[in-house]
């Protein structure tokens with residue numbers, strides 16, 4: 174069977190380099206770790222970062238560097254006076270699924286039958302269950318062997334940026350905006366934008382390549398806060414506890430049981446609906462800790478969700494005045510939408526670039542956060558472009574070469590669109 178056509182001649186032209194890079198990058202183990210004090214959370218992430226610095230230098234991006242804060246930064250000079258366009262992807266993969274020893278398989282011109290992953294017969298990519306896959310008969314589909322994730326999140330984004338930059342560096346006749354590349358670490362553990370040096374990066378607008386389905390541009394994320402409730406009871410030997418013991422474990426259970434049962438949870442909501450989610454509980458009779466995340470696309474509703482948790486904790490405390498309850502609220506990230514709306518050109522340029530590749534663009538919302546949400550709130554508007562990867566954070570992760578090539582072509586077109594527009598720092 175011959176493979177499906179590409180979105181544009183440019184996408185087809187880029188596909189070979191793209192696939193070669195992608196297959197090479199996914200083999201590097203870059204799994205991040207939760208609750209590590211160090212940055213990066215795992216040293217091995219920098220194996221890929223260093224490799225990318227070398228490759229960027231070979232492409233002629235002479236200033237490519239691994240910064241003190243473990244980001245790869247590099248510049249591709251472009252039309253003087255045009256806005257500087259930032260392109261951002263993360264090198265790390267999720268701690269939740271095995272990421273060492275990735276052995277990618279390319280299913281060329283996939284004919285449409287369920288894909289059995291040879292390393293684990295239980296892992297089946299069934300087009301009946303995965304409509305996005307079902308719509309890609311004839312595509313060249315890349316999977317892992319079923320024992321690890323693939324790592325398209327976000328090595329598809331990295332391969333696409335590298336392929337686009339390599340193409341622009343080799344094509345001096347193509348007019349394009351100046352480009353700043355950033356490859357971050359620890360995005361998967363919520364620390365990708367930590368201490369990101371916006372001044373040193375020096376971009377006027379930016380895009381993360383960390384989305385999913387073909388043609389999507391994410392301009393809206395959740396706003397998120399983390400809420401920790403610390404419950405201090407009074408521990409007494411159970412043999413002599415009558416009238417004295419105040420059991421923090423039971424109070425923690427009471428708090429969790431008092432949450433709304435049929436709404437406001439990840440398992441009962443979709444689209445723009447927010448939630449509160451107890452994701453970790455720890456402790457003993459003396460002290461128990463319940464960790465929640467609260468999320469909503471609407472900042473005011475998020476405040477209400479947080480207020481609800483505070484109220485429920487207070488009620489537990491009122492029922493048992495001998496206990497001591499403390500609530501700590503921390504803001505994680507804000508919805509990027511209001512920041513993006515201040516600079517509509519950022520969205521228009523991306524939509525135009527996607528159209529030039531022959532793909533119908535779609536504005537999307539994400540029920541999560543991105544590094545771009547943090548950067549946007551700090552003043553660098555950074556929506557999220559599709560990469561062509563699917564089923565992230567799973568051993569069934571897969572990516573279409575045709576879609577990834579369309580993403581790489583979108584970046585090339587985006588650099589051209591921005592070269593046509595004058596630099597305007599006022600936004």
Ligand SMILES: [Zn+2]
Nearest residue numbers: 326327360383
């Ligand atoms: Zn990602």
